Amino acid sequence: MHRDRYGFPIATASAAAASRYRDGVDLHLSGNPGGEAALRGAAAADSGFALAPAALTVVLRDSGRRDEAKETAAVARSLAANATKRERQHVEAIAALAEGEGARAFALMQDHLSEFPRDALILFGADRYLFYSGGEDRQRLQHELLESFAGDYGDDWWFPGQYGFALGECGNYDKAVEEARRSLALNPKNLWAAHTLAHVYADTKDDGAGAAFLGPWLGDFDPGAPMFGHTSWHLALFELGLGRHARAMEVYRTAVRPAVCSHRSTLNNAASFLWRCMVYGYAPEAEQWDELQPLAASVSGPARGEWDGMNAALAFAGAGNEAGKDALVAGLRELGADGRARAVEVALPLVEGAWAFARGDYGAAIGAMAPAIGRIEGVGGSNAQHEVFWDALIEACLRTERFAEAEAVQRSRLDPRPTIRDLFRLGRAQLGLGNLDEAEGNLRRAAEGWRNADPGSPEVAALRRLLEPVEPVD
Secondary structure, X not given: OOEOOOOOEOOOOOHXXXXXXXXXXXXXXXXXXXXXXXXXXXXXHOOOOOHHHHHHHHHHHHOOOHHHHHHHHHHHHHHXXXXXXXXXXXXXXXXXXXXXXXXXXXXXXXXXHHHOOOOHHHHHHHHHHHHHHOOOOHHHHHHHHHHOOOOOOOOOOHHHHHHHHHHHHOOOHHHHHHHHHHHHHHOOOOHHHHHHHHHHHHHOOOHHHHXXXXXXXXXXXXXXXXXXXXXXXXXXXXXXXXXXXXXXXXXXXXXXXXXXXXXXXXXXXXXXXXXXXXXXXXXXXXXXXXXXXXXXXXXXXXXXXXXXXXXXXXXXXXXXXXXHHHHHXXXXXXXXHOOOHHHHHHHHHHHHXXXXXXXXXXXXXXXXXXXXXXXXXXXXXXXXXXXHHHHHHHHHHHHOOOHHHHHHHHHOOOOOOOOHHHHHHHHHHHHHHXXXXXXXXXXXXXXXXXXXXXXXXXXXXXXXXXXXXXXXXX
């Protein structure tokens, strides 16, 4: 009997099916391209092999192809009727998730993993379910889930890359880096481990180190990889943080936008990138916003949840798509009526605030966003993804000359170190409050940080204007 890479027997007599199955699972777990083709090859080599369409279901769902995923889940379920207990449970958990029964699927995964802890594809699914489902304690639960299996994977290359992400989200950055680098030492092409390092650099606000690592690493990676677009989004944000908008936009155009990237996260990546550009003063073109509208409409229904809806709201607001925004609001209210309180208590005010910001009504934006933003973790997404809404709130405070509020919110976002943009915004707030010495110090630190920024960028130009009345420092 053939076995998978984790030692489990797999119910196929075909060596070709077993080999292609192992390859397909590993390619997907490492974020590389080719997983779909390998798994289709496994299914073709043995049409009765239930695990092949089950794994293909995972690949299709993660690529945003939900209808196709449901079809392959049905095939896998029918083939698994006479399979081993492990394979039946494995298939049923994946099928339930594909069919939108997230809570049931997660419960099935937990039960299954208690008996088969090294069933990595199921642990991967459980981890991703927690990430996307949100909840006030999502980060803690994700960490606890993975930590409970830390002793089961030995020298496996996949687990430490995934575990490192959860560690970083909970602020254990040194351990996160250690785990991610261990994963990369075992498999230098594990994009998920590189993605974990990108999050650590983002959360520790080290744009320079993030760009220095991710730029060369992605340059050697296959752009057809499912996670290439999302990880490139991180690179684009690092470049924005360094004031290199032209480079950031090039990364967006070639690796992030919907025309070149098809993944579950594509809309969230693209909408939040363009939104940041708008907030920072780099006006996106109307055509760039327009490109996002079909995708935003497809993910803004109640079935996709609060976090996807909030990112769709950024796309609708940027394009002035009022019909899209109204449909989204209706969907969030529907979720609230079904008992999802955070849809109306957190997501809805942040959506309304984004719309107000894009229309230039910064006072209304503050009124909507400020009471809700402290609970943003509960709607899903990562620390790095949440930052887009904090950016809008701080900028709205500055544009309405509510400098004390701007300073207070900005100071709350300085740990563990300030970014260049943090210093720029803090200096603007302090200048407005008349704290000239503090303002000058922070603005000069920002100027030093942006010394290699695009010289014609709006932020650099604004920074120079603010420093003009100040006598040069020797």
